[in-house]
Amino acid sequence: MSYNQDMIEKYRGNFLKEVTDNVEEGDWVKMCMQCGVCSGSCPLGPHWEHPPQEIFMMIRANKREEVLESTSMWMCTSCYNCIARCPRGLPITHIMHGLATYSQRLGLAPQNQPTQKFANLFWKNLVKKGRVNELKLGLSLYFMNGFGEGIKTSLKMKDIGLNMLKTKRMSPMEYFGGHGCKDIKGLHAILKKAEELENARIGKSGS
Amino acid sequence: MAKKSYSFYPGCSSQKAASSSNYQVSVDTMCKELDIELNEIPDWNCCSASIGYAGGGELPRLALSARNMALSEQAHGDQDIVATCAACWLATKETQERLHDDQGLLAETNQALAEAGLKLKNDKKIRHMVEVLIEDIGYQELGSHVKKPLEGLKIAGYVGCQTNRPFGIDGESFENPKYLDKMIETVGAEACDNYEKKVSCCGGALAFSEPEKSQALIKDIIESAYDNGADMIVTPCPVCQMNTEVYQDQINAKYGTKFKLPVVYYSTLLSVAYGKSAKEAALDGQIIRAKQLEDIAGK
Incomplete structure (x- = not known):
């Protein structure tokens, strides 16, 4: 059975409990008093399918698929305005990140959502050598929707790239190797162990 | 004023030929003038910033910053950790707070760090360069x-x-x-x-x-x-x-x-x-x- 099915079985009809148990900082959700300051403070507020305040109420109302399949959480810019202003002290930014991560683990995250794609490219990029390779990250971003669109985006971004090269804030040499950690084996072992421990805690087997 | 020394976390974007390498150049110039010594954390890694959440879960992300802090403890025992990048500073500080509040997570983090022979005490101050300037040096x-x-x-x-x-x-x-x-x-x-x-x-x-x-x-x-x-x-x-x-x-x-x-x-x-x-x-x-x-x- 899939992880999603496991969780449906386990928490049947109690999405709030599911979030409390499995989502980063999810135990805070029950503290929301629906004032709406978070939604009003969000720089991308108008672009959320369901702004944070609504997400919190939907969790309590068992709108499991509507929440987890939503593009909403992927609109978070991590500006922390909501955290700074929430009168109840909810770590809203972290809860949104946690919900996004959880929806991906369940296989419910929206397909072709650009931030979801970029966030995964970023993680893959940094894990490879322990440090971000900006050049490769940029290129993988431009080409994330296929070759044709990649060429179009690259042309559109050409001037910015040239400016970065000119001011030595980018180097083509980064494509061949680039910066990285010396003890990359150690770092990978740490990350592998951390993933194992976390999966065990949330009842997810292997990735 | 006597020389002030810190355990320095420069971050990915400050490296040579990276997008804020110019920040690093000016920071070095400024610190030399103010007699601030920055000792780079040996073999530091990326903090995963605030966009790494999708690929990495909570514990892997915490482990990234924990590794940097553990390396700093090892190499620069009594020096505060200082970051110039907002995301580096935030991720490290957040990790410190989370692991301070949750002893279970700290134990798991240390279990992961042990894979590379590291251990985190988690007792260092994590500071932004701006804090060093206004608190340790002062406007005057x-x-x-x-x-x-x-x-x-x-x-x-x-x-x-x-x-x-x-x-x-x-x-x-x-x-x-x-x-x-x-x-x-x-x-x-x-x-x-x-x-x-x-x-x-x-x-x-x-x-x-x-x-x-x-x-x-x-x-x-x-x-x-x-x-x-x-x-x-x-x-x-x-x-x-x-x-x-x-x-x-x-x-x-x-x-x-x-x-x-x-x-x-x-x-x-x-x-x-x-x-x-x-x-x-x-x-x-x-x-x-x-x-x-x-x-x-x-x-």
Whole structure:
């Protein structure tokens, strides 16, 4: 059975409990008093399918698929305005990140959502050598929707790239190797162990 | 003043030929003048910033910052950790707080770190370079090194998000922090007192994935600086700097604006005021050249 099915079985009809148990900082959700300051403070507020305040109420109302399949959480810019202003002290930014991560683990995250794609490219990029390779990250971003669109985006971004090269804030040499950690084996072992421990805690087997 | 030493976490974007390598150059210049010694954490890794969440779960992300802190404890026992990048500082500080509040997570983190023979005590202070400047050095001392006051310049202090929330600088408010304005005044320039977009978001990493939505935010940040009569913007954050500088042409093309506003780091500002050369202040790293600062540096 899939992880999603496991969780449906386990928490049947109690999405709030599911979030409390499995989502980063999810135990805070029950503290929301629906004032709406978070939604009003969000720089991308108008672009959320369901702004944070609504997400919190939907969790309590068992709108499991509507929440987890939503593009909403992927609109978070991590500006922390909501955290700074929430009168109840909810770590809203972290809860949104946690919900996004959880929806991906369940296989419910929206397909072709650009931030979801970029966030995964970023993680893959940094894990490879322990440090971000900006050049490769940029290129993988431009080409994330296929070759044709990649060429179009690259042309559109050409001037910015040239400016970065000119001011030595980018180097083509980064494509061949680039910066990285010396003890990359150690770092990978740490990350592998951390993933194992976390999966065990949330009842997810292997990735 | 006696030399002050710190365990330094430079972060990915500050490396050679990376997007904020100019920040690092000016920080080095500024620190040399102020007798601040930065000891790089050996073999540090990326903090995963605030966009790494999708690929890495909570514990793997915490483990990344924990590894840096453990390496710092090992190499620079009694020195505070200092970061120049807002995201590096935030991720490390968040990890410290989370592991402090949750002993179960700390135990798991240490179990992961043990795979590479490391152990975290988690008792170091995690600080931003700005905190070092205003708390350990102080405005008075910062001002006493000024050789070329930046007189006649009007500057918008763009603090942005992650140097300001959720932790911010001690004693400052989230809605209207004053430290950047005070720094601007310390080097003899005039701060835009009513800069409305001082703590607004530039879109952060979403400038890459949601360029149109983010550029709408960036446009307002630059426009407000112009409205306040600013000659340039100054910021403490690599992402803020990059987002507000490099997209100005694209914004002009889309909105019919005529933006050409330089965006510099506080460390560049201080370096120029301290009489350093354009190269030492990293003015050659500006995509939109800061002509007025070049003139002062060339005098």
